[in-house]
Amino acid sequence: MSDLSSFLEGSSAWGEMESALNRGMLPSALAIVAxxxxxxxxLRKAAELWLCDDLIGCGxxxxxxxxxxxxxxxxxVASEEGAPSVDQCRRMSEELLLRxxxxxxxxxxxxxADRMSLNSANSLLKITEEPPESGHLFFLLREDRMIPTLRSRVWTLRFSSEDLLKSVSLPSGKGQWIAWLGKSARIDRGDLLLELEGMSRKLVEDGRLKTASAVDQLIFMAERTHLSTAMIGDLAFLSIEEEYPFERIFDDIW
Known part of the structure; x- marks a missing residue:
């Protein structure tokens, strides 16, 4: 099963960040567009490097x-669900000031961060411009869209789908699927969705457009619900291997 590390090997944006860390250069604010x-x-991969004593994720x-x-x-993390409110931004800023x-x-x-209200974005201007000596901010964005006053204060790294989302070979036969389902129940949620993105790309390459569409729908739903990784894996198996027409099940879950 693929994980994000293998996808990052050829990413110019990731290489740029690692190079900066190797030189001990940590900007006060980082925007990740992906x-x-x-x-x-x-976020997990980047934070593991930045929080490591040696900036390498030594473990x-x-x-x-x-x-x-x-x-x-x-x-x-300012908010567990969606863009943070003004109050959440202020609480996060107060915590960042602590040792x-x-x-x-x-x-x-x-x-x-690209979906914050203008008031929320403005509430972060001061902490972004004048963070504590030991504090840094990460902005996560789907689209490269920030108010100009924030944009001028952050270092932006852009991870495009073309850089990261490569086609992934599909499990073949009962044995491989059983092994994949076992791993999917334990894998990090983000890595599992990345795996499914790659599977969708492979299905498109193979001309299985209807099945690819079902996988895309599953990814969309998983990003917006609290489905377990085991459930996501089971639904992926039904979509890809069984080609089970369960749009109605999607509707019930959604």
Whole structure:
């Protein structure tokens, strides 16, 4: 099963960030422009590097060992669902001013930053321009769209679908599907959606457009609901291998 690391190997934007970290250059604010299905995985991969004591994601320093299923004590996310409100932005800014818990720095994350209200965006101008010495901001965007006063304060990295979404070979036969379903239940949610994006691309290449459309619909639904990775994997199996016409099931879940 593919994961984001293999897709990032040829990404110029990711290479640019790694080069900056190797030189010890950490901008105060970073904007990541990428398909939404990649936001969770890209954030985790980037934060693992930035919060590592050696900026390499060593996996063994106190900060790297502090990661858990719930995230990291020095990673602050403004909103768990959608663009943050003004109050959420202010709370996040206040937390960013606190001393780091484990790492040498803290990261505050603004999801769906291109969909913030003007008031929310304006509430972040001061903290973005004058963050604490140990604080950094990550803005996650689906589209390269920010108010000019914020844009001028951030370093923007753009990850296009063409850079990251490569076709992925489909499981073949009962044995491979059983193995894939077992892995899909344990894989990171963002990595699983990335895998499905690649499968959809492969289906298009093979001329199976109707099946590709069903997978795209599943991705769309998974991004907006709390389906478990096991359920997403099961629905992908029904869509791809069984070609089961369960649009009505989609409607019921949605």
């Amino acid at each position: 398909p939404q299905s990649l936001h969770t995985s890209l 063994s320093c106190p900060s790297c060992l502090a990661w858990s299923e719930d995230g990291h004590p020095d990673l602050i 780091p818990v484990v790492a040498s720095r803290r990261i505050a994350v603004v999801p769906d």
